[in-house]
Amino acid sequence: MAIKIVKNAAGRSVPLEINGQKVIPFQGVGKHRPEGRKYSPPIPTCSDYPDDGNKVVGSLEEALRKCGIRDGMTISTHHHLRDGDLVSNKIFEIASEMGIKDLVWFPSASFPCNDPIIKYLDDGTINRIEGSMNGPLGRYVSDGKMKGTAVLRSHGGRVQAIQDGEVKIDIAVLAAPTADSYGNAKGTGGKSACGVIGYAKADSMYATKVIVVTDNLIDLPCFPMEIEGNYVDYVVVVDKIGIPEKIVSGTTQITKSPDRLLIADLTAAFLEKSGILKDGVTMQAGAGGTSLAIAVFVDEILKKKGWKSKFGFGGSTKYMVKMLEEGQMGFILDAQAFDLDAVKSVENNPNHIPFPVFNAYNYHSKGNLTSMMDIMILGATEVDLNFNGNVVTHSDGYLLHGIGGWQNCLHARNVILPIPLFRDRIPVIVDEVTTLCGPGELIDVIITERGIAINPLRTDLIDSVKGSGLPIKTLKELKDEAEKICGKPQKPLFDEEIVAAIKWVDGTVIDVVRKIKQ
Amino acid sequence: MKKSIAIAGNSGSKIRSDCEITLELKNGGGIIIDLNSKVKVLYGESIKELTVEILKFYGIKNANVKITDTGALPFVIAARLECAVKQLINTDLEYLPEFISENAYSTTRDRFRFSRLYLPGNTPGLMINAGLHSADGIILDLEDSVAPEKKDEARILVRNALRQINFLGAERMVRINQGEKGLEDLHFIIAHNVNLILIPKCESTDYVKRVDQEITKIKSTLKLNLNNTFLMPIIESALGIENAFDIARASENIVGMAIGLEDYTADLGVQRTKEGRESLYARTRLVNASKAAGIQPIDSVFSDVGDMEALKQNVVISKALGFEGMGCIHPRQIPVIRQGFSPDEAEIEKSKKIVLAYTDAKNKGLGVVALGSKMIDPPVVARAQKTIDLAIRMRFISSDWIDHIPTEEKL
Numbered sequence: 001m002a003i004k005i006v007k008n009a010a011g012r013s014v015p016l017e018i019n020g021q022k023v024i025p026f027q028g029v030g031k032h033r034p035e036g037r038k039y040s041p042p043i044p045t046c047s048d049y050p051d052d053g054n055k056v057v058g059s060l061e062e063a064l065r066k067c068g069i070r071d072g073m074t075i076s077t078h079h080h081l082r083d084g085d086l087v088s089n090k091i092f093e094i095a096s097e098m099g100i101k102d103l104v105w106f107p108s109a110s111f112p113c114n115d116p117i118i119k120y121l122d123d124g125t126i127n128r129i130e131g132s133m134n135g136p137l138g139r140y141v142s143d144g145k146m147k148g149t150a151v152l153r154s155h156g157g158r159v160q161a162i163q164d165g166e167v168k169i170d171i172a173v174l175a176a177p178t179a180d181s182y183g184n185a186k187g188t189g190g191k192s193a194c195g196v197i198g199y200a201k202a203d204s205m206y207a208t209k210v211i212v213v214t215d216n217l218i219d220l221p222c223f224p225m226e227i228e229g230n231y232v233d234y235v236v237v238v239d240k241i242g243i244p245e246k247i248v249s250g251t252t253q254i255t256k257s258p259d260r261l262l263i264a265d266l267t268a269a270f271l272e273k274s275g276i277l278k279d280g281v282t283m284q285a286g287a288g289g290t291s292l293a294i295a296v297f298v299d300e301i302l303k304k305k306g307w308k309s310k311f312g313f314g315g316s317t318k319y320m321v322k323m324l325e326e327g328q329m330g331f332i333l334d335a336q337a338f339d340l341d342a343v344k345s346v347e348n349n350p351n352h353i354p355f356p357v358f359n360a361y362n363y364h365s366k367g368n369l370t371s372m373m374d375i376m377i378l379g380a381t382e383v384d385l386n387f388n389g390n391v392v393t394h395s396d397g398y399l400l401h402g403i404g405g406w407q408n409c410l411h412a413r414n415v416i417l418p419i420p421l422f423r424d425r426i427p428v429i430v431d432e433v434t435t436l437c438g439p440g441e442l443i444d445v446i447i448t449e450r451g452i453a454i455n456p457l458r459t460d461l462i463d464s465v466k467g468s469g470l471p472i473k474t475l476k477e478l479k480d481e482a483e484k485i486c487g488k489p490q491k492p493l494f495d496e497e498i499v500a501a502i503k504w505v506d507g508t509v510i511d512v513v514r515k516i517k518q
Numbered sequence: 519m520k521k522s523i524a525i526a527g528n529s530g531s532k533i534r535s536d537c538e539i540t541l542e543l544k545n546g547g548g549i550i551i552d553l554n555s556k557v558k559v560l561y562g563e564s565i566k567e568l569t570v571e572i573l574k575f576y577g578i579k580n581a582n583v584k585i586t587d588t589g590a591l592p593f594v595i596a597a598r599l600e601c602a603v604k605q606l607i608n609t610d611l612e613y614l615p616e617f618i619s620e621n622a623y624s625t626t627r628d629r630f631r632f633s634r635l636y637l638p639g640n641t642p643g644l645m646i647n648a649g650l651h652s653a654d655g656i657i658l659d660l661e662d663s664v665a666p667e668k669k670d671e672a673r674i675l676v677r678n679a680l681r682q683i684n685f686l687g688a689e690r691m692v693r694i695n696q697g698e699k700g701l702e703d704l705h706f707i708i709a710h711n712v713n714l715i716l717i718p719k720c721e722s723t724d725y726v727k728r729v730d731q732e733i734t735k736i737k738s739t740l741k742l743n744l745n746n747t748f749l750m751p752i753i754e755s756a757l758g759i760e761n762a763f764d765i766a767r768a769s770e771n772i773v774g775m776a777i778g779l780e781d782y783t784a785d786l787g788v789q790r791t792k793e794g795r796e797s798l799y800a801r802t803r804l805v806n807a808s809k810a811a812g813i814q815p816i817d818s819v820f821s822d823v824g825d826m827e828a829l830k831q832n833v834v835i836s837k838a839l840g841f842e843g844m845g846c847i848h849p850r851q852i853p854v855i856r857q858g859f860s861p862d863e864a865e866i867e868k869s870k871k872i873v874l875a876y877t878d879a880k881n882k883g884l885g886v887v888a889l890g891s892k893m894i895d896p897p898v899v900a901r902a903q904k905t906i907d908l909a910i911r912m913r914f915i916s917s918d919w920i921d922h923i924p925t926e927e928k929l
Contacts, residue, residue, distance in 0.1 A: 108921055245762050258850060395560055423589075425589035449650050470913075487591075487592060489561060
């Protein structure tokens with residue numbers, strides 16, 4: 001029977017069922033009311049675990065067997081080892097050899113190093129991925145080659161899905177730079193230090209079985225622990241969980257591109273002239289070259305004015321660390337450390353605090369850190385005339401990025417998207433986004449090298465920059481300008497087949513990605 | 519027929535916004551296009567249509583065309599294809615993309631030329647957004663930044679860029695090659711509203727005069743109502759410095775004279791230093807010659823693009839010596855240079871008062887402008903207005919600043 005397709009509150013056609021599970025169409029921002037109680041994993045008993053607390057087993061395969069791995073299970077991993085991850089692929093290599101089929105891989109993100117996973121999608125070991133899909137994995141999905149339907153969630157949406165029982169993790173395999181034999185684990189120390197492993201916290205609490213994999217086993221207690229041993233079933237010691245130089249970049253760099261620097265200039269000027277940059281400001285910017293340039297320019301303004309940011313929310317980089325050390329920033333609350341300086345800082349500076357997304361991004365919780373942030377600097381692959389944003393597909397229709405924390409961050413007071421008006425010849429402002437990831441009502445300002453567009457809903461911001469000399473334009477004017485230069489693009493052609501679902505932060509379906517017409 | 523296969527343009531992992539076209543003329547089979555483009559889904563059809571249209575324009579009915587595209591804009595694709603065609607057939611036909619109306623502006627002899635951004639003439643990716651960086655001038659360079667074997671395709675690309683890229687009010691400049699090649703360059707560009715021609719390595723008045731005559735000749739053949747084409751000779755040798763005053767007066771159209779210190783120091787056989795003591799004589803001599811001839815002296819580019827502090831110091835010295843501008847080789851140098859040469863806050867405030875007084879007098883129908891008890895002459899008002907315009911262009915103040923002045927201040 002064909003699955004019923006309905007129009008959701010954003011006007012997007014979405015199915016009522018995905019991968020055999022009923023789903024709720026997007027209802028509007030803050031409209032969906034969750035019901036029932038949180039999911040809970042089975043109750044364990046101490047009597048099943050060694051009295052001496054030593055949960056170390058011989059190999060990952062042994063641990064997976066002891067966890068009772070079988071067809072159709074959901075296996076989760078975290079992405080703190082980024083492009084240096086040696087653990088995730090190994091799980092499926094083992095499962096494939098064991099002849100296990102139809103697993104669901106539930107990573108907090110995937111990286112180019114995970115491209116070999118395609119092999120296990122091809123041979124049936126994995127049915128589908130519920131998580132971000134970049135590069136070749138995204139292309140694989142867009143070409144309709146994955147058996148199941150991909151489900152993309154934000155970092156906070158992932159936690160929400162775990163907590164609400166939308167996704168029931170059978171086995172969480174959590175790579176840990178440092179751990180003890182009881183399963184306490186942290187992101188600092190050892191040769192594969194990544195700083196923090198906060199994305200794994202929800203997995204450890206809600207999965208039926210939890211395996212910690214480390215290459216740096218230390219004596220109990222591993223402190224301060226981010227993963228608590230009480231949640232852990234087995235500990236596996238391996239030679240290497242990751243490739244250090246790919247886990248953290250040696251150093252993150254601000255962009256050298258004159259156009260990107262111009263965007264950063266304009267962004268800093270907008271933040272200053274609109275008055276949203278002020279003493280005590282709270283701000284988050286990513287680790288991309290433009291965001292880093294903005295952070296540096298903001299730092300200069302803070303210094304000039306003698307202001308201080310109360311705290312910054314990481315992704316932390318050396319630039320944030322510098323602000324913390326020089327006194328322009330009170331604290332760094334950190335979900336992931338991007339470079340070596342950040343890793344070192346989180347280990348040594350008591351004001352650089354590991355902060356699991358669990359506490360920060362989950363929409364189904366009693367408050368949300370992102371809504372307390374004053375300034376949020378984000379990117380997008382496309383923005384449409386209604387300020388709707390897309391971060392997962394490119395204008396050519398291919399799925400190429402994960403959502404990351406993007407949707408969660410949209411709840412900040414001032415959401416600013418500094419983006420180039422066109423990338424090579426590809427316009428960024430479109431009539432309608434290829435894939436809707438964030439509703440326009442939450443996106444406040446688009447800053448391009450050719451002008452700044454403010455969401456008409458933000459009359460306060462519009463008033464604040466009157467007479468500032470900033471190049472304020474409408475999105476339509478910016479779009480026309482780009483099309484005059486680049487030409488009007490054709491639309492990509494899609495088949496009916498749905499290859500991926502995009503979840504909103506509350507677990508509802510905000511849009512789907514369809515297969516590219518070959 | 520010359521040869522049968524032609525290649526034009528650039529491709530490779532580091533190339534962006536460009537394309538490489540391989541054209542092979544055939545005796546039958548029609549036009550076959552092999553398009554490999556990163557924007558194929560979005561622009562594949564339009565790239566093919568453009569290709570067919572251009573080949574038709576040149577009367578080519580049968581050809582294999584291979585296009586490797588990294589997001590080239592249509593005028594770039596057109597330039598590359600035209601260049602490939604011209605390697606295979608003899609033709610004087612030019613496939614001209616639309617001349618956008620925004621590009622028709624003229625410039626004046628005395629406009630500010632604080633910062634002029636050099637752009638390599640065969641690198642389209644750097645041209646498209648060049649106007650955004652608020653340089654007073656944009657120099658499309660056909661000389662040193664273009665490899666000898668790429669000179670032909672650079673001319674066509676620069677011509678198309680002059681027609682299609684909006685440099686947003688920057689003075690539209692081209693640096694031509696030396697000698698006969700430079701004179702040939704003029705035939706590609708003069709018809710497309712070049713505001714100023716930079717003439718490299720000038721040593722005597724002869725060549726400057728030839729350039730001037732060639733421009734006049736081209737303009738009279740075109741019978742178009744064209745804007746002024748100003749000239750800026752660049753002095754880059756000891757002999758050039760000795761002849762600087764004569765060169766400065768070689769043509770009515772000369773508005774400024776620049777110094778090129780890399781070549782000059784090489785000619786002297788000395789190292790170029792950041793302090794520039796070795797070129798002090800040349801620089802002051804050039805400034806004096808320029809001032810005596812009533813044109814703008816322009817300082818050499820500063821080549822360390824990473825060191826903004828040293829650049830800043832350099833500008834201070836340059837301004838103190840009497841220079842009125844400096845070349846830029848990276849957009850990030852522009853604000854530093856403009857800031858260095860441009861009016862400061864006090865000057866802007868004073869100009870605001872003068873303009874306000876003038877507006878006030880005009881509104882009241884008064885013939886005489888006064889600020890307090892002081893009478894203000896028209897040239898002073900004009901100069902103040904220029905300062906205000908510049909401050910707006912540099913985003914020091916808003917274009918509607920006058921509406922934000924409290925009424926009591928206006929009076």
